[in-house]
Amino acid sequence: MMQAALWSVAVLLTLAPGAIALSMQKHGSAVLYGACAIVSSVLVALALFNLLDPAHPVLSATLPIGLPWLGAHFRIDPLTAFFLFVVNLGGAAASLFALGYGRHEESPGRVLPFYPAYLAGMNIVVLADDAFSFLVAWEFMSLTSWALVVAHHREAANVRAGYVYLLMAGFGTLALLLAFGVLVGGSGAYDFAAIRAAHPTANVASAVLLLALVGAGSKAGLVPLHAWLPLAHPAAPSHVSGLMSGVMTKVAVYGFVRIVFDLLGPPEWWWSMVVLGVAGPSATLGVLYALMQRDIKRVLAYSTIENIGIVFVGLGLALAFKAEAMGWVAALALTAALLHVLNHALFKSLLFFGAGSVLNATGERDMEKLGGLIHRMPQTAFSVLVGCVAISALPPFNGFVSEWLTFQAILLSPQLPSWGLKLIIPAVGGLLALAAALAAACFVKLFGVSFLGRARTPVAASARETDGWSRAALFLLAASCLVVGIFPGLFIDALAPVAKAMVGNSMPHQASLEWLTIVPIAESRSSYNGLLVFVFVLLSGSIASVAIHRLASDRLRRAPAWDCGYPDPNPAIQYTADSFSQPIRRVFGSVIFAAHEIGEMPPPGSAAPARLTVRMHDLIWEALYAPIATAISFATERINIMQFLTIRRYLTLVFVALVLLLLVLAI
Amino acid sequence: MTLVRDLVSQGLQMLLVLLLAPLLTGFVRKLKAYLLRRQGPPLLQPYRDLIRLMRKDVVLAETASWLFRVIPYIIFAGTWVAASLVPTFGSGLLFSWSADLIAIIALLGSARFFLALAGMDVGTAFGGIGSSREVMIASLAEPAILITVFSVAMIAGSTQLSTIAEYMGSSAVGLRVSLGLALVALVIVAIAENGRIPVDNPATHLELTMVHEAMVLEYSGRHLALIDLSSQLKLLVYVSLIACMFMPWGAAAPNAGVAAFAVGAVTYAGKLAACGILLAVFETSTAKMRVFRIPEFLGAALMLALLATLLRFVSGSL
Numbered sequence: 001m002m003q004a005a006l007w008s009v010a011v012l013l014t015l016a017p018g019a020i021a022l023s024m025q026k027h028g029s030a031v032l033y034g035a036c037a038i039v040s041s042v043l044v045a046l047a048l049f050n051l052l053d054p055a056h057p058v059l060s061a062t063l064p065i066g067l068p069w070l071g072a073h074f075r076i077d078p079l080t081a082f083f084l085f086v087v088n089l090g091g092a093a094a095s096l097f098a099l100g101y102g103r104h105e106e107s108p109g110r111v112l113p114f115y116p117a118y119l120a121g122m123n124i125v126v127l128a129d130d131a132f133s134f135l136v137a138w139e140f141m142s143l144t145s146w147a148l149v150v151a152h153h154r155e156a157a158n159v160r161a162g163y164v165y166l167l168m169a170g171f172g173t174l175a176l177l178l179a180f181g182v183l184v185g186g187s188g189a190y191d192f193a194a195i196r197a198a199h200p201t202a203n204v205a206s207a208v209l210l211l212a213l214v215g216a217g218s219k220a221g222l223v224p225l226h227a228w229l230p231l232a233h234p235a236a237p238s239h240v241s242g243l244m245s246g247v248m249t250k251v252a253v254y255g256f257v258r259i260v261f262d263l264l265g266p267p268e269w270w271w272s273m274v275v276l277g278v279a280g281p282s283a284t285l286g287v288l289y290a291l292m293q294r295d296i297k298r299v300l301a302y303s304t305i306e307n308i309g310i311v312f313v314g315l316g317l318a319l320a321f322k323a324e325a326m327g328w329v330a331a332l333a334l335t336a337a338l339l340h341v342l343n344h345a346l347f348k349s350l351l352f353f354g355a356g357s358v359l360n361a362t363g364e365r366d367m368e369k370l371g372g373l374i375h376r377m378p379q380t381a382f383s384v385l386v387g388c389v390a391i392s393a394l395p396p397f398n399g400f401v402s403e404w405l406t407f408q409a410i411l412l413s414p415q416l417p418s419w420g421l422k423l424i425i426p427a428v429g430g431l432l433a434l435a436a437a438l439a440a441a442c443f444v445k446l447f448g449v450s451f452l453g454r455a456r457t458p459v460a461a462s463a464r465e466t467d468g469w470s471r472a473a474l475f476l477l478a479a480s481c482l483v484v485g486i487f488p489g490l491f492i493d494a495l496a497p498v499a500k501a502m503v504g505n506s507m508p509h510q511a512s513l514e515w516l517t518i519v520p521i522a523e524s525r526s527s528y529n530g531l532l533v534f535v536f537v538l539l540s541g542s543i544a545s546v547a548i549h550r551l552a553s554d555r556l557r558r559a560p561a562w563d564c565g566y567p568d569p570n571p572a573i574q575y576t577a578d579s580f581s582q583p584i585r586r587v588f589g590s591v592i593f594a595a596h597e598i599g600e601m602p603p604p605g606s607a608a609p610a611r612l613t614v615r616m617h618d619l620i621w622e623a624l625y626a627p628i629a630t631a632i633s634f635a636t637e638r639i640n641i642m643q644f645l646t647i648r649r650y651l652t653l654v655f656v657a658l659v660l661l662l663l664v665l666a667i
Numbered sequence: 668m669t670l671v672r673d674l675v676s677q678g679l680q681m682l683l684v685l686l687l688a689p690l691l692t693g694f695v696r697k698l699k700a701y702l703l704r705r706q707g708p709p710l711l712q713p714y715r716d717l718i719r720l721m722r723k724d725v726v727l728a729e730t731a732s733w734l735f736r737v738i739p740y741i742i743f744a745g746t747w748v749a750a751s752l753v754p755t756f757g758s759g760l761l762f763s764w765s766a767d768l769i770a771i772i773a774l775l776g777s778a779r780f781f782l783a784l785a786g787m788d789v790g791t792a793f794g795g796i797g798s799s800r801e802v803m804i805a806s807l808a809e810p811a812i813l814i815t816v817f818s819v820a821m822i823a824g825s826t827q828l829s830t831i832a833e834y835m836g837s838s839a840v841g842l843r844v845s846l847g848l849a850l851v852a853l854v855i856v857a858i859a860e861n862g863r864i865p866v867d868n869p870a871t872h873l874e875l876t877m878v879h880e881a882m883v884l885e886y887s888g889r890h891l892a893l894i895d896l897s898s899q900l901k902l903l904v905y906v907s908l909i910a911c912m913f914m915p916w917g918a919a920a921p922n923a924g925v926a927a928f929a930v931g932a933v934t935y936a937g938k939l940a941a942c943g944i945l946l947a948v949f950e951t952s953t954a955k956m957r958v959f960r961i962p963e964f965l966g967a968a969l970m971l972a973l974l975a976t977l978l979r980f981v982s983g984s985l
Contacts, residue, residue: 372730381734389777392776394777395773395777400770407826414821422980423981427973434810437776437810438806440776440780440802440809443780444783444798452734453788523764524827525824525826525827526769527827528767536762538744540744541744553724553889557726557727561790574787574791575796579795579799583959584803587806
């Protein structure tokens with residue numbers, strides 16, 4: 001099986017140069033995406049096979065490439081198998097979507113070669129079993145995704161996004177490089193088995209935790225290292241955006257879990273404080289930022305930050321419980337986090353693909369230029385609606401299950417002995433609850449403004465339903481959201497070996513319970529049954545419908561909208577994206593975005609229009625990134641004179657440097 | 668035999684909430700009218716309104732989509748399922764394990780999500796204003812109620828509503844500061860969620876501060892009847908929630924006989940009446956708030972709930 005997985009990845013890697021030739025052909029993109037979809041599906045099947053095997057075999061292989069004394073180690077254990085499943089599920093869905101979507105690509109030569117390479121990179125990160133291959137694959141994944149971000153390089157915004165992304169990706173890899181450097185030291189034993197066997201001292205382990213949090217967190221988009229994410233994810237073609245948001249952030253989560261839960265050994269109690277302290281604000285800030293956007297893809301990108309925050313809350317709780325040797329609660333928290341990883345991959349890919357379909361049909365990403373798409377694109381609208389409900393954590397869909405499990409873990413945390421955690425966990429719980437409610441607001445806005453109402457522009461009014469392949473991908477993902485939501489027990493059971501390997505304990509077996517209920521701890525404590533809730537809602541809705549249509553009335557007339565007697569045919573009277581979020585902006589924005597509104601009224605008698613201007617600031621950018629950027633440009637300007645010296649002076653400089661180095665060596 | 672009894676009890680509960688909900692609304696309306704020295708509509712008026720609306724034609728806006736027609740059923744189904752899982756006269760409901768308190772609140776959240784979407788579907792200015800304000804209110808009310816649930820759940824050691832109700836009825840609970848704070852928070856949220864004064868005025872129709880009525884402005888006929896019934900059910904859910912957590916007296920135990928159920932039913936009616944009277948008095952004695960004062964009102968609930976949870980984290984006995 002290991003061989004099969006490696007061969008699949010090798011096929012993806014060989015597809016990359018082949019795609020250069022394919023991109024010239026008429027049906028080249030279809031061939032390439034079809035091949036990617038098949039390879040990803042094979043990998044999904046392999047991962048699932050491994051994950052569901054009751055023996056939970058751990059497979060490994062070493063290839064004679066990379067560092068000469070080390071070789072490249074690969075390994076499939078339950079954690080790898082789970083992330084392999086998530087990565088390739090996203091990859092298969094994206095390829096399927098791109099079979100239709102990719103046809104409209106204007107410059108396929110800039111997308112096709114990098115796409116399979118990017119998929120391969122993510123797979124190798126998950127498979128790698130030594131620090132060297134891990135880092136090389138990590139950087140490979142970053143660079144290929146960067147190439148996809150700047151695929152449409154004629155737009156200035158994309159180039160800037162690519163620039164910021166490249167900087168932040170480099171920074172993140174640097175942090176991970178340092179993390180492994182600190183962990184391994186000078187011994188050169190870079191394979192994970194050796195790292196696992198060598199128990200680092202408490203100080204080293206703490207340093208590694210912080211570096212891993214910075215490195216993996218910057219890739220995953222934790223606040224305040226998120227600045228690149230809402231720029232880069234939307235800039236790429238939509239199927240790649242879906243992969244970046246839905247899958248690559250999960251690879252970052254994998255990196256964090258692998259280093260912190262697996263390689264570092266037993267955690268200190270305060271580690272969870274750091275993780276929770278970053279994760280809680282990420283969840284709330286991410287969704288607040290999302291609410292202020294009007295570009296669909298940026299809303300989705302910011303909402304990724306929120307969901308990553310939720311995942312890291314689960315991971316932080318798992319760390320806290322693991323440190324206190326409360327393995328069964330740690331297993332609950334970790335399972336919640338990993339289930340959210342899967343869920344977010346499903347609904348975020350779905351929503352990005354939906355946004356891609358809209359972009360294709362209308363050429364617009366700005367919600368305020370859309371509207372009424374539910375009439376023109378009913379099937380896309382339906383699947384996007386499912387995604388919106390799922391991401392808003394509403395039952396009976398999947399987002400609710402993972403948040404519910406996280407809440408259950410929070411409710412067990414008064415048993416933790418340390419005071420710091422006793423104070424921070426209720427606050428994090430509050431932030432999580434706030435984030436869940438704001439997410440619902442955010443997705444009411446996204447769906448309501450772009451799909452409901454009346455078309456605001458001619459392009460929205462003449463939109464066409466998207467093609468069959470894209471719809472297939474959308475429906476597949478929407479159905480998966482429902483399946484995970486109503487049969488969560490099966491997925492929790494599949495995660496049991498992962499939890500067992502990472503925290504030494506797993507949640508009780510769920511699938512054997514009556515009616516597929518999930519019971520994290522004890523039935524008297526909490527239980528949830530998505531299937532029954534779904535059936536109940538479906539039944540009572542149908543009963544009401546049938547009863548009313550039979551017994552009362554089923555007549556229906558069409559008439560102009562009522563609107564209190566003053567209907568206006570102009571679609572501009574509808575609420576826009578900005579006006580929809582204005583109340584929330586007034587509640588939260590004055591502090592978090594330093595937002596203020598300036599109303600300019602013309603003098604009495606003047607026919608000039610009144611104006612309302614809103615000023616918002618990205619305080620994190622201004623407080624953290626801007627000073628660093630200023631400092632760097634200040635320094636570079638000072639050093640800039642070095643660029644224009646005569647050859648004589650350069651030679652002098654070389655000579656001085658040589659003398660200094662020799663002096664250092666001599667002393 | 669037990670299964671039959673539980674099934675009957677669950678079925679009775681589902682019918683009971685459906686039948687009682689309009690009565691509770693009618694009762695509060697009548698009381699409010701008395702307090703204002705008016706005669707007021709008859710107690711059974713809400714039933715008549717519902718029946719009349721159901722018999723009427725639906726007049727659907729030309730710009731409405733299929734979603735607009737489905738949403739009333741979704742809202743009704745979600746609210747009804749939530750209502751049938753909250754213990755009323757007895758705590759042992761057959762299906763209470765299928766959704767705990769967090770799930771019940773999330774179900775009500777689903778109903779609200781779709782209601783807000785309905786407001787935006789026709790593409791009128793009023794619908795948008797209602798939805799926009801509704802989600803603003805919800806974005807504060809939902810965390811407040813979730814954190815209230817956290818504090819209660821941590822005291823009772825369960826998020827299962829029937830377990831909480833039994834625990835609150837037992838003598839183990841005692842007087843706790845955190846429970847008091849949680850009660851105040853829950854009442855504030857209940858007022859906001861049901862669109863009562865001072866957050867929203869259920870009686871107005873043409874006022875710029877309206878929230879709920881603005882969203883459902885385009886609904887008519889059977890759709891409107893379902894939405895009205897759902898909001899009446901929602902009021903009943905919140906009152907039952909407060910009753911079963913903070914007034915747990917008299918509710919029938921899971922394996923009780925017919926007599927205990929009768930006692931439970933009578934006390935439940937008493938609790939509903941008490942809450943209805945309090946609501947009517949409170950609504951008559953306060954004025955509607957400006958929209959942008961609501962966040963402060965709900966923020967207070969959020970802070971109280973957080974304080975209650977924090978107290979529980981810090982001390983086991985507070």
